[in-house]
Amino acid sequence: MEIMTARHALRxxxxxTGAVALTGTGCSAGVPHRGQGAALGASxxxxxxxxxxxxxxxxxxxxxLDGNGGYTVRRYTLDLDWRAPETPFPAGTTISATATQALxxxxxxxxxxxxxxxxxxGTPAAAVRxxxxxxxxxxxxxxxxxxxxxxxxYTADPTQRRRRSDAIREYGWVPTPDGTLICAQPDGAxxxxxxxxxxxxxxxxxxxxTTPPGLGAVANGRLVDRVRRPDGxxxxxxxxxxxxxxxxxQMAIGRFxxxxxxGPHGLPVRDVVPDDLVTDTEADRSLTPQHLAWLEQRxxxxxxxxxxxxxxxxxxxxxxxxxSLSVVPKDDLLGDQVDAERNLVHELTHHWTGDSVAIxxxxxxxxxEGHARFYERLYSAEHGGVSMEDAMxxxxxxxxxxxxxxxxxAEPTEPTLFKxxxxxxxxxxxxxxxxxxxxxxxxxxxxxWVTRYRGRAAGTRDFVALASEVAGEDLTPFLTPWLYGPDTxxxxxxxxxHVDPVED
Ligand SMILES: [Zn+2]
Numbered sequence: 001m002e003i004m005t006a007r008h009a010l011r012x013x014x015x016x017t018g019a020v021a022l023t024g025t026g027c028s029a030g031v032p033h034r035g036q037g038a039a040l041g042a043s044x045x046x047x048x049x050x051x052x053x054x055x056x057x058x059x060x061x062x063x064x065l066d067g068n069g070g071y072t073v074r075r076y077t078l079d080l081d082w083r084a085p086e087t088p089f090p091a092g093t094t095i096s097a098t099a100t101q102a103l104x105x106x107x108x109x110x111x112x113x114x115x116x117x118x119x120x121x122g123t124p125a126a127a128v129r130x131x132x133x134x135x136x137x138x139x140x141x142x143x144x145x146x147x148x149x150x151x152x153x154y155t156a157d158p159t160q161r162r163r164r165s166d167a168i169r170e171y172g173w174v175p176t177p178d179g180t181l182i183c184a185q186p187d188g189a190x191x192x193x194x195x196x197x198x199x200x201x202x203x204x205x206x207x208x209x210t211t212p213p214g215l216g217a218v219a220n221g222r223l224v225d226r227v228r229r230p231d232g233x234x235x236x237x238x239x240x241x242x243x244x245x246x247x248x249x250q251m252a253i254g255r256f257x258x259x260x261x262x263g264p265h266g267l268p269v270r271d272v273v274p275d276d277l278v279t280d281t282e283a284d285r286s287l288t289p290q291h292l293a294w295l296e297q298r299x300x301x302x303x304x305x306x307x308x309x310x311x312x313x314x315x316x317x318x319x320x321x322x323x324s325l326s327v328v329p330k331d332d333l334l335g336d337q338v339d340a341e342r343n344l345v346h347e348l349t350h351h352w353t354g355d356s357v358a359i360x361x362x363x364x365x366x367x368x369e370g371h372a373r374f375y376e377r378l379y380s381a382e383h384g385g386v387s388m389e390d391a392m393x394x395x396x397x398x399x400x401x402x403x404x405x406x407x408x409x410a411e412p413t414e415p416t417l418f419k420x421x422x423x424x425x426x427x428x429x430x431x432x433x434x435x436x437x438x439x440x441x442x443x444x445x446x447x448x449w450v451t452r453y454r455g456r457a458a459g460t461r462d463f464v465a466l467a468s469e470v471a472g473e474d475l476t477p478f479l480t481p482w483l484y485g486p487d488t489x490x491x492x493x494x495x496x497x498h499v500d501p502v503e504d
Contacts (some may be wrong), residue, residue, distance in 0.1 A: 024123050050444030051141035054106035056133050058198055062362040062414045065133060066187055068107040071097040074147065077206040078193050080156060081396035082217070082253050085175060088113055091156040093193040103142040107152070109187070109246075110134035110194040113157030115181055120150050134194055139275045152194045159245035166418045169317050176274070179215060181327055183318040186362070186417065189246035196381045197361050200457035202243035205252055211233045216256035218272045218310065220244055220323050240323065241305055242455070248355055248461075250322030259285070263307060265291040270308040272325065277311050277411075281333040284340040285309055291345050294379060295352070298443065299450050303356035309344065309384060310408040319343050320352030321372070338385045346376040352450045365417060366409040366483070367434045367463055371427025392431045395424040397500045404502045410460045410483040433490040436478055437471045445470045 054070020057063075075096040082404040095108070107345035111132045118127035120138035128135045134152070142148050158173040158180045158208050172188040174181045182192055189195050196203070207219035210233050219238035257278045259271040269292075271285050282358045288309065292302055304324045310320055312329040319328045326347035381388040405411055406421035411430050434442040445467045449458075452466065460483060481489045491497045 002066045004489065014209070018465065023139075039238050039475075046142045046145055048102055051102040051104040052218055054101065055102050056107045056130075056135075058201070060198060060361050062412065062417065063187060064318045065131075065197075066362075067201050068109065068196050070101045070103045070106045071099050071148075071196075073097050073144075073196045073201070073203040075206065076195070078191065078251075080209045080251070081206070082179075082211050082215070085177070085179060086159050088155045088157045088159075091154055091193070092148060093154075093195075094277075095152075095194070095196075096147065096398075098147050099142045099144050102144045103138075105135060105137040106142075107150070107326065108134040108136060108194040109190040109197040109373070110152070110154075110288070111160070111190045112154050112192070112194065113160060114155040116153040116155070117153050118150065120147055122151075127209075132190055143230070152193075153388040156192065162188060162191070164418070165415050166213040171318075174269065174312065174314055174316055174318055176252075176254050178255050181252035181254075181310065181312055181326065182250055182322070183316075183320050184249055185247040185320055187247065189249055192251070195246045197246040199245045199247055199362070202245050202358065202409050203250060205240040207240075208235060209238075209251065209253065211253055214255065215253055216258070216272075217251070217253050218256065218325065218326055219251045220249060220447040222306065242323070244323045245355075245358055248321065248323040250320075250325050252312075252327070252329060254313065255291070260288065261286070263289045264296055265301075267292065267302060268306040270306065271311070272308060272310045272357060274330075277313065277330055277333075281311050284333045284337065285311075287341060287344065289349070289378070291341070291348050295349060295375065298375065298378075299349075299352045299444065301455055302448050303352060303450070307348070307351070316395070319347055321347045321354055323355045326350075326442070334460065338380060338383070341383060342376050342380045342385065345395060346372045347380045349375040355454040356455060357450055358457040360462070362414075362417060363410055363412055364459045365422050366426035366429065367460065369418075369422040370409065370430055373423045374430045377424075388431070391424070392428055393494075395495050396488070396491055396494075399425060399428060400499045400502050403486070403488060404504075408484050408486075429479070432454070432482055432489075432491055433467065433475070433479065435474075435494070443470050 054068055057065040058067035058069060059181050060066050074096040079092040081090040082263045083089040109132055114188040115127060118125045118136055125139060126137040161169045161172040171185060172191040173184045189197050211217050213232045217236040221238050221240040224237040224239050229235060255275050256272050257272055257275050261269045263269045269288055273281060296302060306324050308325045310325050310327045312327050314329055317329060319332055328343055334341045338497040349372040353371035359365055359368050375392050378388055387462055402421040403426045406416040406419035409421055409426045448465055448470050464476055464479050488499050
């Protein structure tokens with residue numbers, strides 16, 4: 001547990017004691033709360049349960065403290081007063097939320113640098129850090145169903161990064177020569193701002209980023225305005241337009257060119273490219289409209305209002321499907337074109353599966369990564385890459401080994417989450433399904449999946465049920481061993497495929 005200042009410590013201790021007392025007295029000491037209209041008198045308190053603490057997580061078995069209980073976020077507004085690379089800077093986050101229970105206190109996910117001050121509806125609140133949880137105790141309990149506004153002032157530190165055992169890259173803030181970008185997946189958004197951080201939880205975000213003269217800023221969604229202040233600094237305001245999961249937030253600062261083009265049906269496409277990389281990345285970036293058209297043929301309309309590629313001026317392998325603005329590191333675009341297109345199509349596919357259709361729990365990650373890898377390989381096979389059958393046969397031969405090392409596709413453990421089983425190992429499950437039901441039925445399953453769950457979270461059970469419904473047969477007995485079984489089942493239609501024995 002970390003308490004930032006003695007003043008906060010005292011306030012926290014007082015408020016925590018107070019919260020216990022308030023709970024014990026049924027909240028009768030309450031005063032009118034913004035948005036409630038009436039005083040919290042004894043009769044109001046008697047109408048509902050006594051305020052209690054919101055849960056510190058939503059109970060995802062793999063990452064139990066991700067997300068929080070007791071409220072839903074309506075909007076985030078981020079104020080970031082950027083200074084220079086590797087330099088901490090002033091930041092503020094305003095969260096508008098609705099209480100889903102009577103709250104004596106609630107948590108935010110926050111691992112940022114230095115916490116200064118927390119208010120709830122304008123009144124100072126106690127705030128205590130417990131690992132990556134920021135425990136906020138408002139001066140007065142919050143009634144169930146009421147809206148409230150939390151403001152957190154802090155210092156953001158763009159040198160903060162983390163490394164996971166299951167990923168080849170660091171995540172969190174990613175430094176660039178003259179700025180930064182964000183790679184928050186899986187749970188690094190809390191290094192950037194206090195947040196309700198789970199892939200199934202989404203809210204719209206307003207970004208207000210102030211930069212020194214000469215630097216640009218970009219974030220998910222639409223550039224709302226750009227205002228030069230009297231001191232020469234420029235404030236860039238972006239609106240995510242759609243609700244967004246914390247892991248898909250992007251925000252980058254640097255010397256950028258904004259390169260505009262059009263996708264299918266006039267879709268606005270804006271690439272954001274470091275000035276000196278515009279020419280060298282143009283050939284690959286110019287393929288985006290073709291990639292969009294190819295995916296729309298298979299998955300239906302692109303689910304967001306704009307798209308673009310943010311070229312990352314970094315050596316870190318950080319390609320990520322940040323919503324409406326995929327980040328792709330420069331090295332992915334400066335080498336072989338077949339590889340470049342695989343990366344570009346992978347992140348773009350995620351906009352249907354992973355961004356628009358979110359995962360319900362981390363164990364559903366195979367649905368996001370498996371689809372992205374499946375269509376990436378399918379596209380590549382048609383555009384100079386390895387044939388789908390060869391790629392999937394190679395995956396099949398190693399599948400038992402992956403099952404042994406990384407868990408079955410829908411049964412990852414926390415340290416094996418982002419391993420190859422969630423990529424080619426899960427694309428193979430979709431390939432097996434296609435071999436089982438045929439191309440036409442498979443295409444209908446896929447289109448129905450991204451249409452029915454557009455803008456919603458869905459899980460493995462939802463996919464199996466939907467596939468069964470579309471195919472007109474119960475696919476549970478077929479898919480369960482593929483997704484959960486100890487051994488890889490035979491591949492339909494390929495009796496000659498074999499599984500290499502597992503090596504310990
Ligand atoms: Zn991916």
